[in-house]
Amino acid sequence: MRARPAEAGTMAAEERRAKYSVPAVEKALDVLEYLAELAVPATQAQLARALGRQPGEIFRLLTCLELRGYLRRDPASGAYALTLKLFELSRTHSPYQRLVEAARPWMRRLAETVRETCHLSVLHQDQVLVLAQEESPRPLRLSVEVGSRHSPLRTASGRIMLAHLPERERTALLDRLPEWREQDAAARDGFIDRLAALRERGHERAEGERFAGILDLGVPVGGPMASIKAALIIATLRQGDGPDLDAMLPTLQATARAIATEAGLRGSPS
Template structure:
């Protein structure tokens, strides 16, 4: 991880250091102590067992003295546990507790609705966001087309996982041990290779489903963004332009979720 300046050890920001043209366009607001804490949390999250102070220092490319106060603070705040006999640090359930205080659907809505509105406005097509719920596809967010026509899906609606394009995309990014139909096979492999699915809707004439996954850090699909593209003489954009816009929107939603 790059240092914020020549005195990165001290925790102070260096804002007047020379910068090239590319760097000037992206101001560096790094907080070194926070960077150390996040590096430690992310490192320990990947470990099955604990790590000692020297091991953590080596893995984060810092000295033991640099991380001592950070480790002490994280332990005091309840994010880390230090075994008194071995001296090894492990994560507590503090982060798990914080994550589960936040309604995941509320987080999805907050991250997705603004980008989805821009997608609907730019393509003149409706779009929706879906998750897996008890083995079926549930629509959790929907933005209608601002045009005079469009295909609307009710928020809360449930659809079969196996027979929908949205379900196929979510299933393709689920691990094989999750017992989700459609997570393996040539069709799932093709979706993972392309990163999306464009498929004619088998139930609705003149509709092509354009679906992109919203992926977590572990590669699983947390949700799927679907544009039920209505192909008529009134459509303002061809399906490939809508596909590109949906790809950008899915990437923006992922970024908003911190993924």
């Protein structure tokens, strides 16, 4: 029986990882990732037990990470915790930093003009990552946590960015998603048709996708050739006959163009 493309890709990745594995590096990454997930300090014995290692096996590793500034050891409890060094490194070379810096003043102006909350998202590790948000000046407003991750299939942001990916890249991404592989052929075909229609009209609208009464209006930031795929969304509440999304769309599109130009994203939408 032949392996499906997604399964074959997973098998190839596992074989490559086994072939080029560096045990010392693997151990160091295991420690850093475990402490990041745990979010509280852990002793040498606790780390060894959690990672299936002998305490003496990771002693030198912990000492090295501490000396290099990645870990801090509490002198009283002996527990290790992550420092801010990884965060500082990520900010120094983040491909999204320039985008956020370029977007903030334009997003602030957008929120003040339409009096609604807006947020900027990118595709990161096959998920929608919220990079920035500007809240509505209204006393009652929506808010999305910056740094939160969401499904690319079930969000307006995700569909906008999927719709503007090259076909081969989009197919590969979808095949990696368990929720995509669980859908039947009819559902997949319908979703692809929806993306094609979205790409044609240049924007996406959604109502009640996360919670009843919530409206999302979004557009891409940058064109198909942009190195970073991003989406700008206005999120609001349905109240009576409003809000008027048609009236907001031109301002949203103009803001997306301004952000793309400021950030230097190639192929800005017209």
